[in-house]
Amino acid sequence: MIHLNRAFAILIGLSICTTLLADLVPRAGIVFVATVLVLSMVKARVILSQYLGLAQAPTFRRGFNAIVTIFVLAAFGLYLLPLAL
Numbered sequence: 001m002i003h004l005n006r007a008f009a010i011l012i013g014l015s016i017c018t019t020l021l022a023d024l025v026p027r028a029g030i031v032f033v034a035t036v037l038v039l040s041m042v043k044a045r046v047i048l049s050q051y052l053g054l055a056q057a058p059t060f061r062r063g064f065n066a067i068v069t070i071f072v073l074a075a076f077g078l079y080l081l082p083l084a085l
Helices: 002-024 029-050 058-084
Strands: none
Touching: 002 029, 029 058
């Protein structure tokens, strides 16, 4: 139960960081988007590890972490695509 409480506190803290960041940086830029994507990736990893129990299955956790990382990199690439044209 303590692990879930700790995971919940981490998720709340990361959500507060995302909210503060969005308030401080009203115009999105490359650093802003990258930071928000990294925060979302960390939140996804906490949810997968603690709430779905992948902390006890390291092989599956690595696989899901790879999928989340690829998704975040693809999202960042899609953000950068119009800037490159």
